Amino acid sequence: MYRTMTCITVLGAGMMGSALCVPLVDRGHEVRLVGTHLDGAIVKSLQESGVHPKLSYELPRGIRAYPVEELEQAMQGAEVIGVGVSSPGVRWAAEKLASYARRDVPISMITKGLEWGGAELALLPDVLRDGLGQPGIEPVAIAGPCIAGELARRVETCVVVTSRNPSAAERIAKLFSTPYYHLWPSADVAGVEACAALKNAYAMGMAFAQGLHEKSGGAPGSVAMHNYESAVFAQSVREMQRIVELLGGSPDSAVGMAGVGDLDVTCNGGRTGRFGRLLVLGLGRDEAVRRMQGATLECLDILAVMRKALPALESQGRLRDDELPLLRHMAEVALDDAPIDMPFSRFFG
Numbered sequence: 001m002y003r004t005m006t007c008i009t010v011l012g013a014g015m016m017g018s019a020l021c022v023p024l025v026d027r028g029h030e031v032r033l034v035g036t037h038l039d040g041a042i043v044k045s046l047q048e049s050g051v052h053p054k055l056s057y058e059l060p061r062g063i064r065a066y067p068v069e070e071l072e073q074a075m076q077g078a079e080v081i082g083v084g085v086s087s088p089g090v091r092w093a094a095e096k097l098a099s100y101a102r103r104d105v106p107i108s109m110i111t112k113g114l115e116w117g118g119a120e121l122a123l124l125p126d127v128l129r130d131g132l133g134q135p136g137i138e139p140v141a142i143a144g145p146c147i148a149g150e151l152a153r154r155v156e157t158c159v160v161v162t163s164r165n166p167s168a169a170e171r172i173a174k175l176f177s178t179p180y181y182h183l184w185p186s187a188d189v190a191g192v193e194a195c196a197a198l199k200n201a202y203a204m205g206m207a208f209a210q211g212l213h214e215k216s217g218g219a220p221g222s223v224a225m226h227n228y229e230s231a232v233f234a235q236s237v238r239e240m241q242r243i244v245e246l247l248g249g250s251p252d253s254a255v256g257m258a259g260v261g262d263l264d265v266t267c268n269g270g271r272t273g274r275f276g277r278l279l280v281l282g283l284g285r286d287e288a289v290r291r292m293q294g295a296t297l298e299c300l301d302i303l304a305v306m307r308k309a310l311p312a313l314e315s316q317g318r319l320r321d322d323e324l325p326l327l328r329h330m331a332e333v334a335l336d337d338a339p340i341d342m343p344f345s346r347f348f349g
Contacts, residue, residue: 005027005028005029005175006029006030006079006080006175007029007030007032007077007078007079007080008024008029008030008031008032008078008079008080008081008082008175009032009033009034009074009075009078009080009081009082010024010031010032010033010034010081010082010083010084011034011036011071011081011082011083011084011085011093011096011097012034012035012036012039012082012083012084012085012086012089012093012111013033013034013035013036013039013042013043013046013052013065013084014036014039014042014054014084014085014086014296015052015054015055015148015149016084016110016146016148016151017033017082017083017084017085017110018033018042018046018052018055018059018063018084018148018152019055019146019148019149019151019152020082020084020110020142020151020176021033021059021060021063022059022060022063022151022152022154023151023154023176023177023178023180023181024082024175024176025060025062025063026060026154026178027175027176027177027178029175030062031062031063031064032063032064032066032074032078033046033063033064033065033066034065034066034067034068034070034071034074035065035066035067035068036068036085036089036092037068039067039068040067041053042054042065043065043066043067046059046063046065047065050063052152055148055149055152056149057149057152057153059152068096071096075100078100078105079105080105080106080107080108080172080175081097081100081101081105081106081107081108082107082108082109082110083097083107083108083109083110083111083128083139084109084110084111085111086111086113086296086298086301087111087112087113087115087124087197087298087301087302088301089111090109090111090113090115090124090127090128090131091127091131093111093128093131094127094128094130094131094132095131097132098131098132098133098134101132101134101137102134102137103134103135103136103137106140106168106171106172107128107132107137107139107140108139108140108141108142108161108172108176109124109125109128109139109140109141109142110141110142110143111124111128112124112143112193112196112197112200112298113197113298113301113302113305114193114194114197114198114302114305114306115127115305116305116306116308116309118312119312121194121246121247121305121309123189123190123193123194123247124141124193124197125138125139125140125141125163125164125189125193138163138164138165138168139163140161140162140163140165140168140169140172141161141162141163141189141192141193141196142159142160142161142172142176142183143159143160143162143192143193143195143196143257143258143262144158144159144160144184144196144257144258144261144262145157145158145159145257145261145262145264145265145266146159146262146265147265147269149269150269151181154180155180156180156182157180157181157182158182158183158184158257158261159181159182159183159184159257160183160184160185160186160192160256160257160258161173161176161183161184161185161186162185162186162187162188162189162192162193163189164189166185166187169185170185173185184257186253186256186258188249188250188252188253189249190244190247190248190249191244191247191249191250191251191252191253191254191258192249192253192258193249193258194240194243194244194247194249194253195240195244195253195254195256195258195259195262196258196262197298197302198239198240198243198302199236199240199258199259199262199263199266200266200272200297200298200299200302201272201299201302201303201306201327201330201334202232202236202239202240202263202326202327202330203263203266203267203272203273203276203299204272204273204275204276204279204299204330204334205232205236205276205326205329205330206229206232206233206236206263206267206273206276207267207272207273207274207275207276207277207280208228208232208276208277208279208280208333208340208342209224209225209226209228209229209232210224210225210229210273210276210277210280211276211277211278211279211280211281212225212228212280212340213225214277214280214281215280215281215282228342231344231347232326232342233263234347234348235325235326235347235348236263236326237254237255237259237260237263238347238348239324239326239327240254240259241254241255242323242324243306243324243327246313246318246319271292271296271297272297272298272299274292275288275289275292275297275299276299278291278292279333279334279340280340284337285300285334285335285337299334300334300335303327303330303331303334303335304331304335306327306331307331307335310324310328322346322349325343325346325347326342326343326347329341329342329343
């Protein structure tokens with residue numbers, strides 16, 4: 001066991017924010033988990049029984065849960081801040097945390113997504129930094145293949161940690177690592193963050209194969225629609241590399257843990273894959289969302305952001321209108337309830 005070293009406050013008691021607290025407690029830290037205004041039932045359950053209702057699992061009692069109304073109390077003496085809200089909540093989190101942000105208090109975030117500002121795609125660590133309004137603070141982003149339910153159960157997990165402040169990233173990696181939670185540094189902030197966001201959309205597209213097979217009466221097995229799925233996987237990686245280039249990152253990140261690693265885990269165990277399957281079964285977006293029972297669907301957020309960005313990127317001459325055919329089709333299916341007609345003839349061009 002490690003000795004208690006650091007007081008860490010995490011804002012956001014959803015599945016991933018809460019799961020992150022498990023290695024932190026195991027590392028010997030004092031851990032405070034603050035729910036957002038949407039997490040009231042979760043906080044109450046954690047306080048009463050220690051069970052996280054969405055993870056369906058009892059978390060270590062060393063995690064002290066607070067409602068958002070007690071944020072000030074939870075922030076007293078905090079030496080590290082964690083952000084575990086969904087992507088639409090990043091600006092809200094920045095507003096809540098601005099008065100507590102200091103250059104000597106590292107801020108880590110597990111939130112994944114991109115934001116369109118009208119002229120450029122923005123990375124969420126930069127959005128959080130700007131919202132905090134404190135010079136010299138560069139958030140540390142954690143990305144990569146991590147199912148929250150597995151991390152909470154202490155399954156071996158490897159992730160990427162990146163920041164525009166390398167020393168802050170190194171500090172977070174040392175503070176958060178355990179024998180089962182491994183953090184690998186990367187200097188490619190743009191590449192890691194773009195892939196972390198985009199894999200949610202592409203995992204939804206890969207799940208179309210499973211849904212189509214099921215819809216046709218097929219059963220899981222070695223003969224299904226794996227050929228279809230593999231082609232979509234390969235095109236997904238190519239398109240992630242292209243978008244990473246647009247953001248000034250390294251295409252190599254798309255073939256690392258933040259790209260193909262996270263894409264694989266999201267397809268096999270993530271909620272985004274389940275959502276894509278429901279779309280294929282003909283439920284339509286609204287009914288599929290309802291069937292997900294309140295699960296956060298970052299795929300819809302990133303597809304909406306990219307749909308806004310594409311025309312501007314084309315008008316700037318940075319992107320051709322025949323590029324990213326898979327992304328464009330997924331947006332039509334998920335946002336417009338268009339029928340699935342995978343544009344294979346436009347792949348790999």
